[in-house]
Each structure stands twice: as structure tokens, then as C-alpha cells.
Amino acid sequence: xxxxxxxxxxxxxxxxxxxxxxxxxxxxxxxxxxxxxxxxxxxxxxxxxxxxxxxxxxxxxxxxxxxxxxxxxxxxxxxxxxxxxxxxxxxxxxxxxxxxxxxxxxxxx
Amino acid sequence: xxxxxxxxxxxxxxxxxxxxxxxxxxxxxxxxxxxxxxxxxxxxxxxxxxxxxxxxxxxxxxxxxxxxxxxxxxxxxxxxxxxxxxxxxxxxxxxxxxxxxxxxxxxxxxxxxxxxxxx
Numbered sequence: 001x002x003x004x005x006x007x008x009x010x011x012x013x014x015x016x017x018x019x020x021x022x023x024x025x026x027x028x029x030x031x032x033x034x035x036x037x038x039x040x041x042x043x044x045x046x047x048x049x050x051x052x053x054x055x056x057x058x059x060x061x062x063x064x065x066x067x068x069x070x071x072x073x074x075x076x077x078x079x080x081x082x083x084x085x086x087x088x089x090x091x092x093x094x095x096x097x098x099x100x101x102x103x104x105x106x107x108x109x
Numbered sequence: 110x111x112x113x114x115x116x117x118x119x120x121x122x123x124x125x126x127x128x129x130x131x132x133x134x135x136x137x138x139x140x141x142x143x144x145x146x147x148x149x150x151x152x153x154x155x156x157x158x159x160x161x162x163x164x165x166x167x168x169x170x171x172x173x174x175x176x177x178x179x180x181x182x183x184x185x186x187x188x189x190x191x192x193x194x195x196x197x198x199x200x201x202x203x204x205x206x207x208x209x210x211x212x213x214x215x216x217x218x219x220x221x222x223x224x225x226x227x228x
Contacts, residue, residue, distance in 0.1 A: 033214035096168030
């Protein structure tokens with residue numbers, strides 16, 4: 001099972017960007033419990049969104065999760081400079097197995 | 110607050126073994142499933158292994174199945190990863206992570222990681 005993400009995206013400060021997360025075997029659904037994790041290089045990852053669209057404690061409301069078509073999506077509305085980071089989606093694919101996407105490097109410029 | 114601290118990383122030759130530990134605090138360790146995740150240099154995150162809260166169930170990524178074994182000691186709030194038959198492609202920072210519980214199927218807290226170099 002392969003989980004696909006855009007390798008890189010860019011957004012202007014104050015702009016909106018959507019990162020997506022697809023599944024090679026079909027559509028992403030709530031039964032995959034999609035979650036999103038932010039990682040600043042050299043640091044431990046931090047969970048942002050779980051169960052598709054629930055923000056973790058302390059996560060700004062400019063981050064939102066959804067399912068768009070057949071993919072999970074993370075949307076940043078009103079991007080800020082410190083949103084520049086790597087973002088990973090995580091899917092539960094059943095049978096006690098989880099799979100990360102390859103990660104999206106987001107540039108804010 | 111939740112803290113996860115990995116230890117036991119180092120340099121090992123191909124074919125060798127290493128045992129990582131993850132010391133947990135700030136939550137009731139015995140009640141939570143736990144995971145190991147790794148990140149090769151310059152690469153993305155890779156889920157490696159899962160262990161149930163009571164230690165009675167384990168799951169592994171295909172890339173490590175049969176070579177790695179996850180275990181835990183709830184009396185010491187510690188999880189372990191025994192890594193055997195190590196390969197150069199196992200070189201990575203290994204993070205332990207707490208499962209969110211509540212049937213949410215995600216990882217809500219992460220350790221800083223321990224570097225394993227197979228060379």
C-alpha cells in the first residue's frame with residue numbers, strides 16, 4: 001500500500017494551500033482515520049489533525065482537515081511564515097498496519 | 110506532560126543487533142498502545158511497529174518483519190525495539206510514539222528519536 005502526497009508546495013504569506021493524501025489501493029475514507037503531522041527538520045513530529053478533521057490541542061484554526069474526492073486533505077488558510085515545514089499524512093490501512101505518506105515540503109514565500 | 114525519551118542508538122555493522130528503549134512518563138503507560146517510527150537521513154517518516162497496551166499483540170511493517178521485535182515493560186513504563194540482522198537501509202532516527210487511544214488510530218506524542226547507523 002502506497003500513500004501519496006505532493007513532494008513540495010508553495011504558498012504566499014496570507015494565502016491558502018491544500019495538501020492532499022491519496023491511497024494507491026483506492027479512496028481514503030474515515031475508516032483510514034487520516035491524521036496530519038508537522039515536522040520541522042531536526043525536530044520530532046507534532047500531530048496537527050486527527051480523525052480527518054479534528055485539530056489537536058493548541059493547533060491554530062487556520063489548519064483544517066477534510067476529505068476531498070477520494071483523498072484526505074489538509075488546508076492552511078492564511079499561511080504564516082512559521083508554517084514552512086514538512087507535513088506528513090498517516091493512514092490506518094487495517095490489520096494493525098499504518099502507512100505514512102512521503103511528505104510534503106511546504107514553502108511560504 | 111507526556112515525555113518519551115529514546116536511548117540505545119549507535120553504530121553497528123551490517124548483520125548486527127541493537128536494542129532501543131523508550132522511557133515514557135506523564136501518562137498511564139500501561140493503558141496505551143505504542144508505536145515505533147523511523148526516518149532515514151533526508152527521507153520521510155516510515156511506520157515500523159505497534160504493540161498493544163498489554164503487550165499481547167504486535168504488528169510490523171514488511172520491511173522489518175522477522176528481524177525486529179517490539180516489547181514493553183509496563184512496570185517500568187518502557188518500550189523496547191530489538192533489531193536483529195541489521196541492514197544499511199535500516200540507518201535512521203527511530204522515534205517512539207504514543208498511540209492516541211480512544212480508537213482514533215493515530216500517534217499523538219513523539220519522542221525526539223535515537224539515531225541508528227548501520228555501517
